[in-house]
Amino acid sequence: MVQSALFWLVLAVAVAGNWALPPARRPYWLVAISTAYLLSLDAVGVAPLLGWIGLVWALRRRVAATPALGNWVVIGLVGSLILQLAYFKYLPPLLSLFSEGPARAVVVPLGISFITFRLIHYVIETRRGTLAHHGLWDYLSWATLFTIWTAGPIERFDHFLSQRRANLTRAMVAEGLTRIILGLGKKFVLGLQLVPLAFGEVSTPDGFLAALPHLSTFEAWRYLIVSFFLFYLDFSAYSDIAIGSSRLLGLGIMENFNWPILAPNPGVYWKRWHMTLSGWCQSYVYMPVIGLTRNPYHAVFASFACIGLWHAGSWTWLAWGLYHAVAVTLYQTWARFRRKQDWPWLEQGWLRVPAALAVICYTSVPQGFTLIQGIGVPYDGLRILAKLVFVNLPA
Numbered sequence: 001m002v003q004s005a006l007f008w009l010v011l012a013v014a015v016a017g018n019w020a021l022p023p024a025r026r027p028y029w030l031v032a033i034s035t036a037y038l039l040s041l042d043a044v045g046v047a048p049l050l051g052w053i054g055l056v057w058a059l060r061r062r063v064a065a066t067p068a069l070g071n072w073v074v075i076g077l078v079g080s081l082i083l084q085l086a087y088f089k090y091l092p093p094l095l096s097l098f099s100e101g102p103a104r105a106v107v108v109p110l111g112i113s114f115i116t117f118r119l120i121h122y123v124i125e126t127r128r129g130t131l132a133h134h135g136l137w138d139y140l141s142w143a144t145l146f147t148i149w150t151a152g153p154i155e156r157f158d159h160f161l162s163q164r165r166a167n168l169t170r171a172m173v174a175e176g177l178t179r180i181i182l183g184l185g186k187k188f189v190l191g192l193q194l195v196p197l198a199f200g201e202v203s204t205p206d207g208f209l210a211a212l213p214h215l216s217t218f219e220a221w222r223y224l225i226v227s228f229f230l231f232y233l234d235f236s237a238y239s240d241i242a243i244g245s246s247r248l249l250g251l252g253i254m255e256n257f258n259w260p261i262l263a264p265n266p267g268v269y270w271k272r273w274h275m276t277l278s279g280w281c282q283s284y285v286y287m288p289v290i291g292l293t294r295n296p297y298h299a300v301f302a303s304f305a306c307i308g309l310w311h312a313g314s315w316t317w318l319a320w321g322l323y324h325a326v327a328v329t330l331y332q333t334w335a336r337f338r339r340k341q342d343w344p345w346l347e348q349g350w351l352r353v354p355a356a357l358a359v360i361c362y363t364s365v366p367q368g369f370t371l372i373q374g375i376g377v378p379y380d381g382l383r384i385l386a387k388l389v390f391v392n393l394p395a
Helices: 006-018 023-058 067-089 091-095 110-126 136-142 158-163 170-198 203-212 217-248 268-273 273-294 295-310 317-339 349-364 378-387
Strands: none
Touching: 006 217, 023 067, 023 110, 023 378, 067 091, 067 110, 067 349, 110 136, 110 158, 110 273, 136 158, 136 317, 136 349, 170 217, 203 378, 217 349, 217 378, 268 349, 273 295, 295 317, 295 349, 317 378
């Protein structure tokens, strides 16, 4: 989206119109320009999602009604939203395993993953009664905001309400422009120029898979690590641009990344990586599973399965999620053992450098799954993992 001149034109018009209007009129303006822009990008896909936004608002009073009725409305809304997401993201690849029929041609609506999780958050928090008093246009300006529609962050409604500003200041302009420039620099300078120059050209995933038997273990590790850095730069760049653009509109959007590449362990990494998604899963998957099972390991696996499948309904992303679930579970077990042993030497500052390098290696490994989505089978993922430990499996 940010590669299009239309986005920047719409942003400039949105900012100018927003501050030209009195505060009470600004939500109307944001809804109008956001809706028009999103429909111009994908009218067929976005229109039904706008319908869901309207339905959630229309049923909000029933969500907050008596316990029996409210619970059933919540179950119906959340279940329907999940089924819609499953239809577009999970059912087509599943059916395509058995036929070459129309299931393969289903086009995923623009931004469906992000708006689905945001609406589920709104429904659940409305049921809990945690949201401040708000009107229709407050809700719509949050739900349709074009700067975060396609690539997040997964902004929570209570945070959105509390972080709106009525007056534009120099600090807000400086912060917004700085984040936009940082995002553009990450994507177009570091991601497309400096990182490939520093680490060597990254071949295409199918080329990497075809050349795997002839690559050294070092070359395989380099490919996955560089791929991870490119993925991080690209994704965090979109978050920076979304946050900076929203800031120019007087909106303080939630942070999504906090230097995860410097994390000293998997636990800290997942507090810094895609923070709005991991935070969402902690609130609406991890804690409910803990409440039901009293087992933190079940909650960890459920959360990471959700995070993986949120990206795509494929074995590659499910394997990615389960890999991280195993790694985080092992780390939690080790952390409890270490606390019992009371080893102060493990807290020395110099150990943070090798620890951060180890975390980069850990999180680069599952790139071997996600990079071959659509071009490989589970056995190919095992071949890549084997190559990382000096083992060549036959093709």
